[in-house]
Amino acid sequence: MSLPAPQLLEEAAEWLLTLNFDGANEAQRQAFERWRAQSEAHGAAWARAERVMGTFASVPVDIGQQTVRRVGDRTLSRRRTLRLLTALLVGLPGGWLALRPLPLDALGAELTTAIGERRSLLLADGSQLVLNSDSALDVRFDAGIRRLHLRRGEVLVTTHADPVVPRRPFVVSLAQGEVEALGTRFSVRAEETLCRVAVFAHGVEVRPQQGAAIRLAAGQQAWFDARGVQRLAPVDEDASLWTHGMLLAHDRPLAEVLAELGRYRPGLLRCDPVVAGLRVSGALSLDDTDQALLALERTLPIRITRRTRYWVAVGAP
Structure with missing residues (x-):
């Protein structure tokens, strides 16, 4: 089965947050039921959201509980929480190992x-x-x-x-x-x-x-x-230019540059070994990694495939 559209997954993440952590009222619950009944795609997006929450019950106890607490933590901005949930909806069904990229070691940090x-x-x-x-x-x-x-x-x-x-x-x-x-x-x-x-x-x-x-x-x-x-x-x-939102590359392998850009965007950024050794020189934005990828695509013999906002692959044209 194909992955639901990114917009529907974002909406499902919003409803997941509203229903599980915001204390939804009756009007909101009815609005949710109307949203879910709009189409089979809406139902599929919600089914995926339910699988994500259900997965937490089957992973190691400490990981599942810490992740749920992180999602429901009111000290996180709603934008950050929605981004976390949407990333989970895109990438989770593959077992609990998919949770490893989450910064669980940051829980409780000052x-x-x-x-x-x-x-x-x-x-x-x-x-x-x-x-x-x-x-x-x-x-x-x-x-x-x-x-x-x-x-x-x-x-x-x-x-x-x-x-x-x-x-x-x-x-x-x-x-x-x-x-x-x-x-x-x-x-x-x-x-x-x-x-x-x-x-x-x-x-x-x-x-x-x-x-x-x-x-x-x-x-x-x-x-x-x-x-x-x-x-x-x-x-x-130049190694401290990240403080100004810039990555300056001096004849670096593309794989290294993409690994660095990947630290500044959610989801997966993959590099095909065929193009990994291409050399990169120039300034790239860390504040707008989509523009940085576009700049690479314009100057190198590569092709960027975007399955969703959270799954991007760089390969040969």
Whole structure:
């Protein structure tokens, strides 16, 4: 059976939210019944929505309960919740593994961003943060230390001299270790296998859980896991242009560029291995990834197929 039209799935997501979490009144329930009876396609879209909610009962308990709580969390904007639900309607029926892309590790975090969102913050000590797309962070300042715990995603930190005496160290911690600022501007990114630290001013000390600590100076970046630092490389100031909604590519493989764009849009963005090695150079918008994809399609021998807003494939023409 083919997937219902995207517009119907969005409407089904709206009704799912209204009926399950908004406390629908009798008039709304009657309006829903009229909507569902409009056509077989409307009924199919709602049946899919019911399967999504039913799936939560069959997945591992902690995942199902956390996802339902996230959908019903009134602290999330309605737009974000609808986007999450619609993405589930498009991509779920394939078993509970389809839930893995959801940021469950962000649940309960103090500071979060949605996919495609950036957030700037001024901390109590005067330090500045920019939280990248789909990120989660906790701020833990006390009398002895200034600590950020990056649960997922990426953060750009510009530290400020500590107003507290004696000076407290400024540390970003992750599951694989921690990074201490040495009066600096730097970014930390939690990736699937390795964490990346890029230093734009002054320096940092990287302390993996088990490996030896190393110091990085401005212009250096490193990838590390719990066992130690795995790779060192120079970093360009362009690496922080995401804070302005821009991706600047210098002769990068198309697959890498698409993987980066995929961090800023919901759903799936797939790259056919046939075109994965094409080289990309230029500036692309992270705030409007559809325009970025259009720009790639105009300049490269590729074809972009859009099944829905949440399923996009890039392949050969």
